[in-house]
Amino acid sequence: MLLRLLLLICAPLCESIELLLIVSPSPPIEGKTMTLTCKTQPPPQKLDAKLQFRFYRDGRPLGLDSNSLPEFRIPAVRKADSGSYWCEAKITSIKFKLSRRVQIAVHRVPVGNVSLEIQPPGGHLMEGEKLVLVCLVTGGTGDIVFYWYRGARGLSLKTKTQRSMMATCEIPAVRERDSGQYYCTADNGYGPSLSELVSITVRIPVSRPVLTLRAPGAQLVVGHMVELHCEAQRGSPPILYQFYHENVTLGNSSASFGGGVSFNLSLTAEDSGNYYCEANNGQVAQRSEVVPLNIKGRRTAKDAVRSIPNPVPQESNYFNSQAPEELHPDYENVNIVSGDEVYSLVYRVQQEQPSAAESPPGIHPGDTDPSAIYSRLKKADLTDMDYDDVM
Numbered sequence: 001m002l003l004r005l006l007l008l009i010c011a012p013l014c015e016s017i018e019l020l021l022i023v024s025p026s027p028p029i030e031g032k033t034m035t036l037t038c039k040t041q042p043p044p045q046k047l048d049a050k051l052q053f054r055f056y057r058d059g060r061p062l063g064l065d066s067n068s069l070p071e072f073r074i075p076a077v078r079k080a081d082s083g084s085y086w087c088e089a090k091i092t093s094i095k096f097k098l099s100r101r102v103q104i105a106v107h108r109v110p111v112g113n114v115s116l117e118i119q120p121p122g123g124h125l126m127e128g129e130k131l132v133l134v135c136l137v138t139g140g141t142g143d144i145v146f147y148w149y150r151g152a153r154g155l156s157l158k159t160k161t162q163r164s165m166m167a168t169c170e171i172p173a174v175r176e177r178d179s180g181q182y183y184c185t186a187d188n189g190y191g192p193s194l195s196e197l198v199s200i201t202v203r204i205p206v207s208r209p210v211l212t213l214r215a216p217g218a219q220l221v222v223g224h225m226v227e228l229h230c231e232a233q234r235g236s237p238p239i240l241y242q243f244y245h246e247n248v249t250l251g252n253s254s255a256s257f258g259g260g261v262s263f264n265l266s267l268t269a270e271d272s273g274n275y276y277c278e279a280n281n282g283q284v285a286q287r288s289e290v291v292p293l294n295i296k297g298r299r300t301a302k303d304a305v306r307s308i309p310n311p312v313p314q315e316s317n318y319f320n321s322q323a324p325e326e327l328h329p330d331y332e333n334v335n336i337v338s339g340d341e342v343y344s345l346v347y348r349v350q351q352e353q354p355s356a357a358e359s360p361p362g363i364h365p366g367d368t369d370p371s372a373i374y375s376r377l378k379k380a381d382l383t384d385m386d387y388d389d390v391m
Contacts, residue, residue, distance in 0.1 A: 111140030206235030231260025
């Protein structure tokens with residue numbers, strides 16, 4: 001009896017109520033707040049009954065239970081929230097009124113203004129450093145798929161999906177092969193948008209250089225020219241080389257295309273000591289091992305010995321020929337210093353027998369073996385002569 005009485009009482013009221021579902025904003029934008037309002041005609045305050053409202057999407061209720069508020073809010077609506085919506089107004093526990101269904105499509109904003117930034121900035125890294133590739137978008141809603149590529153052919157490095165305007169890709173320790181051009185793309189369902197190309201250069205730190213001394217003879221004496229050569233076997237150019245003598249800088253030079261550099265030094269008595277060089281291409285300077293240099297004084301006739309060249313050169317500074325314009329000199333002298341005496345060894349170059357008038361001093365036509373004649377001179381006679389004049 002009570003149920004029938006309730007139906008009889010609310011029947012006129014139910015027939016008089018009209019429900020209308022309103023969506024704001026329309027259309028809703030992904031990531032923004034969407035508000036659903038269940039509007040009654042006439043307004044609830046003009047009705048004698050207290051209404052309870054509930055909202056549905058695709059047949060499933062939104063929220064835990066009905067309440068007296070005619071609104072329902074979704075703080076950050078998603079593309080997946082698209083569907084068929086309606087609202088319900090309960091008049092009694094057994095009597096309710098439904099609105100018409102409204103098809104709601106959540107709009108997604110395409111990504112735009114995609115850019116690629118690198119850390120550290122500048123695009124120049126040393127081998128072993130960490131490289132961070134940051135892909136940024138200034139527009140776009142919803143889940144965004146980020147892609148990173150290297151090279152003109154687009155070698156895929158990484159893919160990441162997240163609801164963010166920024167995503168990162170890291171290379172913990174770059175190698176020389178990681179040099180090249182990079183770009184990223186972003187896509188949230190409307191097709192990928194590409195960033196500009198960014199160039200990355202990976203430089204190799206210099207290895208420990210090797211210092212080499214290049215001298216004209218086994219013994220170094222004052223006046224000799226010595227070449228100091230410094231070279232690092234590994235390292236990206238340009239490489240700056242510096243030369244040191246006892247921690248004092250001698251000079252520096254840069255190698256722009258690989259290889260080492262040289263520094264020429266005319267030796268003095270003060271140049272004995274320790275030498276080393278440094279190589280630096282922008283990270284940490286590498287120092288070579290120390291090379292000692294021992295310089296002796298100028299040679300004198302008393303302590304110098306010159307060995308006989310073998311074979312005898314065809315041209316020499318020491319000619320006994322009477323006519324300098326002759327093409328084939330007759331004799332060549334090589335001096336030997338030994339102890340207190342100086343010997344002059346004379347080699348015959350031509351085979352024909354010279355006349356007495358043409359014979360050099362100290363050589364007589366009557367000698368039986370003119371091919372090797374030793375002329376002995378007392379060293380005391382050379383006291384006023386420099387040994388270089390004899391040589």
